Amino acid sequence: MQIVTFTRSTPDTAARVEVGSDGKITWGGASTVVNPWDEYALEEAIVQAKNIGGKATVIAIGPEMHSEALKHSLAMGLDEAVRIEDPALDPVDGLSYAAAAAAAVNKLEDVKLVLFGKEAVDVGTDQHTVMIARKLGFPLLTSVSKILAIDTAAGTIQVERTLEGGKQVVTSSLPVVISVTKEINEPRYPSFIGIRKASKATIPVWSLADLGVSLPVRRTVVNAYSNLPPRSVEVEMIDGEPAVQAKLLVDRLLEEKVL
Amino acid sequence: MTVLVWIETEGGKAKPTSWEAVGAGKLIADGFGVGVTAVVLGENAAGVAQEALKFGASSALACDDPTLTTYRFEAYAPILSKLVADRSPKALVAVATAAGRELAAAVAADTDSAILSEVVELSVADGQVVATRPVYAGKLLSQAASTGEGTVCVTIRARAFKAPAEGAASGSVETIPAVLAEDSIRTKVVSFEAEAGTVNLTDAAIIISGGRGMANNPKDAPAGVENAEIWKAQDAFANVLQPLADVLGGAIGASRAAVDAGYISYAHQVGQTGKTVSPDLYIACAISGAIQHQAGMRTSKVIVAINKDAEAPIFKMARYGLVGDVFQIVPALTAELKARLGK
Secondary structure (H helix, E strand, C coil): CEEEEECCEEECCCCCCEECCCCCEECCCCCEEECCCHHHHHHHHHHHHHHHCCEEEEEEECCHHHHHHHHHHHHHCCCEEEEECCHHHCCCCHHHHHHHHHHHHHHCCCEEEEEECCCECCCCECHHHHHHHHHHCCCEEEEEEEEEEEECCCCEEEEEEEECCEEEEEEEECCEEEEECHHHCCCCCCCHHHHHHHHHCCCCEECHHHHCCCCCCCCEEEEEEEECCCCCCCCEECCCCHHHHHHHHHHHHHHHCCC | CEEEEECCEECCEECCCHHHHHHHHHHHHHHHCCEEEEEEECCCHHHHHHHHHHCCCCEEEEECCHHHCCCCHHHHHHHHHHHHHHHCCCEEEEECCHHHHHHHHHHHHHHCCEEEEEECEEEEECCEEEEEEEECCCCEEEEEEECCCCCEEEEECCCCCCCCCCCCCCCCEEECCCCCCHHHCCCEEEEEEECCCCCCHHHCCEEEEECHHHHHCCCCCCCCCCCHHHHHHHHHHHHHHHHHHHHHCCEEEECHHHHHCCCCCHHHEECCCCECCCCCEEEEECCCCCHHHHHHHCCCCEEEEEECCCCCCHHHHCCEEEECCHHHHHHHHHHHHHHHCCC
16 A cells, blocks of 8 residues: 655745746755645655555656655655656646656555645646546545544545635545645654665656656646736835824825725 | 636625636637636526626526535536536636636646636737746746647636626526536535634735734733743734724734744735735734745735834835834724724
C-alpha cells in the first residue's frame, strides 16, 4: 500500500519575484522552498503511511530545480521520491500536468491516497488537484482539515472538511484524491540525519515514455508574464489628535464613496 | 452555440457573486456573438434559473434532483461535463469559489478543454479567450489564452467583474436530468456543522484587518488568564476592531503574524498563505505590511493604514495613512462613523 503526494519548488515566500527585461521570471538570489502549501500534505503523507502500514512517495513534475523540494521531502521522512521530466512537459499546462501525474500514480502500486497541498503558489491555482482526480477516476475531497479514519480493509476513508460555512464530515471509497488545508497538522522540520540522508539520495527521473502516456493536445498557453502595475496612489498622511484624524479620514472616505 | 455560466446556489438561492459570472460570461459571449445560458443545479434550480434570465442570461438550464440538494462535487461535475460534451459551448464560466474552481477544473479534465483559472480580466481576440490572472501569490500577472477550437473553462475572481443590472426576463428555462444516481456516487456527507460568525472575506466590500500589534491592547488581562498576550489581542479583535466592522458592515481580516500567534483563526488570514481579497475599503490596523500580506490585499480600491511606526511598509501602498495608536484611533473612528452614518 502506498500514499502518494506531489510537490514542487517555489521561490521563497519572502522573495521579491519580478519579470526581467527578457520577459523571464526571476527572484534575485533568493532560494527556493517547498511550495508552502505542500508541507502539510507531506506531513500528512508521512503520518498516514505509518497509520496504514504503507509507504509514502513524493513526486515532482518539472526540471532539476524541483529536486530541491523532493530532497526536502525525503529529509522530512518521505520514503521515496520521483521526478518526472520530459521536453514535452516544458512548458506544462494543466491538462498535460494532470495526464503525466495520473500516469505516474497508475505506475505506482496499490495507491490508496493521493495528497495535495491547497494550491501551487507559483502557478497560482489548485486546478491540477481536481484534474488528476478526474484523470484517475478517483473521488476528490478538497479542503480536508482532518483525516478521521482510514479503513484499508473496507476500502473507506472518513474526513472532516472545512468549508466556508462550517465543517463537513464525509466518507469516500479508496483510492481517493485529497487536498489538505493548513489546519490539518503542524509540519515537522527535517532532522539533521534526514537532511544528510536526503543529500545522498539519487532521485529517479521518469520520462513520458517511462510512464507510457501521450499528452492531450495543448489547449492553454501563457503569452507573457508581467509585473504588477504600480499602485498609482500617493499616500496622504492624516495627522492630528485621534478624534481629528478620525473626522478627517471619514471626510475622505465619504468623498471616495467607499462607505 | 453559447456560453454556459454556472450559477452557484446556497439554500436554494443564488450566491450574490454568481451574477458576476454572468457579467464575465457576457464579455466572452459578445466576443463570439452568442448568448449566455445559465446553468442552475440543486434546490430551487428552476426558480433561480428564472432569476438568471433577469440578470442577462438569454436562456437557462435547471436540474433539481435529490442527489443535488446540497453541493457535492461528485454529483455536480458530470452534469456540467455532459453539457459541455453535448453542446460544445464556447466557454463555461463560474466564480472562483471553492466549488466553482473544482467544477471548472473537472470539466476541463473530463472534456480535455482549455482552462483559465481565477482570472481578473477577460477578452476575446482572434477567436481565442484571453485572460489576465495573478500568479506567484499575486506578485506577478500572467497573460494566458486558449488555443484551438473547443470550450474554455474559466473561473473569475470574486469582485473582479461587474454583475449585469437586473432587468426584465426574456428567454426560457429548460429542465435537464442528473447524470449520476446516488448508488454510483462514492462520496457521502455524514454531517455538517455550521459555524457561527464565519467570514466570507473574498466577498466583503469592506475589510478591517488587525496585525501583531493587536496585543498592545492597553486593557489588562483578568487574573488567572494563562496567556495575557493572546487574551489582549483576542479582546482587541473582538472589542476594538469588531465594533468598527459592525458599523461599516465589514468583515474582519488578519495578518499571518496575528494568526500564527494565535490571536484569531486562520479563516481570517489575508495574504500569500491566506485569502486574496479585493474590497472597496481595506483598513489595516497595526499591520506592518510584509510582502506576504501585500500580495493578498494590494488590489483593494482604497487602503487605509493605521500604525504607530511611520516607517512601516504598509504606508507605501496606502491611500490614507494615520500614524498613531490603533487603540485610540480605531475607537475614535468608530464613534465618528456612528455619528456621521447615523447608526
